[in-house]
Amino acid sequence: MEFKVQDVIKNVIPGIVLIVSIIWIRIILPGYLDYYLKEYDLEKLENISIVIFLSVTFIAGYIIDAIASKTEFFLYENILSRPSHKLLLDTCSKKYKLRDRSDIISAIIIKHNQDLSTINNKPYNKEDTYKIFRCASKDLKRDEPMIAEYYSSYIFARNLSISIIISFLFCVLTILIKYESCDLYFAIGLFFVALITISRWREKSYYYSRQIFYMSR
Numbered sequence: 001m002e003f004k005v006q007d008v009i010k011n012v013i014p015g016i017v018l019i020v021s022i023i024w025i026r027i028i029l030p031g032y033l034d035y036y037l038k039e040y041d042l043e044k045l046e047n048i049s050i051v052i053f054l055s056v057t058f059i060a061g062y063i064i065d066a067i068a069s070k071t072e073f074f075l076y077e078n079i080l081s082r083p084s085h086k087l088l089l090d091t092c093s094k095k096y097k098l099r100d101r102s103d104i105i106s107a108i109i110i111k112h113n114q115d116l117s118t119i120n121n122k123p124y125n126k127e128d129t130y131k132i133f134r135c136a137s138k139d140l141k142r143d144e145p146m147i148a149e150y151y152s153s154y155i156f157a158r159n160l161s162i163s164i165i166i167s168f169l170f171c172v173l174t175i176l177i178k179y180e181s182c183d184l185y186f187a188i189g190l191f192f193v194a195l196i197t198i199s200r201w202r203e204k205s206y207y208y209s210r211q212i213f214y215m216s217r
Contacts, residue, residue, distance in 0.1 A: 010156045012054065014163035015061030019053070021167035021190070025174055025183060061159065068162040083202075083209040084133035085126055096206040104213050108136050111216075133209065136216035150211045154204040161197040168194050 076082045086092035090101055098104065109116045112135035119128045140147055168190040175183045 008058070010152065010159050011061030011065055012058050013061070013156070014064045014159040015057035015059070017160065017163045018060050018064065018167055019057050022170060025167075025171050025186065061163075064159050064163050064166070065155075067166075068159050071162060072158060081126065082130060082133070083206040084213075085124075085129040087206070087209055087213065088124060088129045088132060092206065096203075096210060098210055098213055104136075104217060105132065107217050108132055108213075111135075112138070133212065137212045140212065140215055144215075146211065146215065150204075150208040154201075154208040157197065157201040157204040161194065161201040164190060164194045164197050 081091075083092070083096070087096065087098045088101065088105060090098070092098075109119060109132070115135050116131060119131065124132070168187060171183055171187040171190055175187060
């Protein structure tokens with residue numbers, strides 16, 4: 001099995017964010033840090049602790065990646081419009097506008113006429129635009145430098161957002177079970193950080209989808 005740097009980063013960093021948040025909420029804020037250091041003699045096991053910590057964060061990040069993927073699919077199927085849909089219908093912000101949109105769509109439909117034979121009428125619906133995007137990405141390899149850069153950036157932003165959201169929900173749950181003002185302040189901070197990361201996630205998904213269309217011609 002081959003591990004790429006991007007794969008490690010997209011799992012380890014979101015995992016670290018989640019684990020550190022849990023440690024901060026359940027151990028540091030309540031003042032249990034000194035107790036754990038003495039009880040388990042963690043200072044003498046520093047090297048082992050680092051290995052265990054990185055292993056746990058990678059596993060946590062791997063689970064976050066799976067949750068993020070399922071969450072994103074659910075949102076696009078039931079609530080939100082995919083970036084590719086808005087790009088192809090030109091209903092997105094000018095910041096993400098797809099240049100030569102009509103030419104790109106025509107080129108993809110001609111190139112993949114057999115797969116897109118049912119797409120004839122405009123405006124395209126949600127299913128049509130998803131098919132067009134899938135066909136556009138079919139001929140592109142994800143490990144191509146340009147695609148890999150956009151894809152990794154998008155997936156990292158998505159996983160980081162989910163990690164922050166899970167941390168926020170855990171903090172809120174802690175407050176509901178045992179109210180502590182420090183937890184409340186931390187939850188407020190996580191809430192605003194979550195808003196920022198979600199915005200970044202959405203932004204990166206537009207950039208990735210747009211790059212797929214540009215490189216499909």
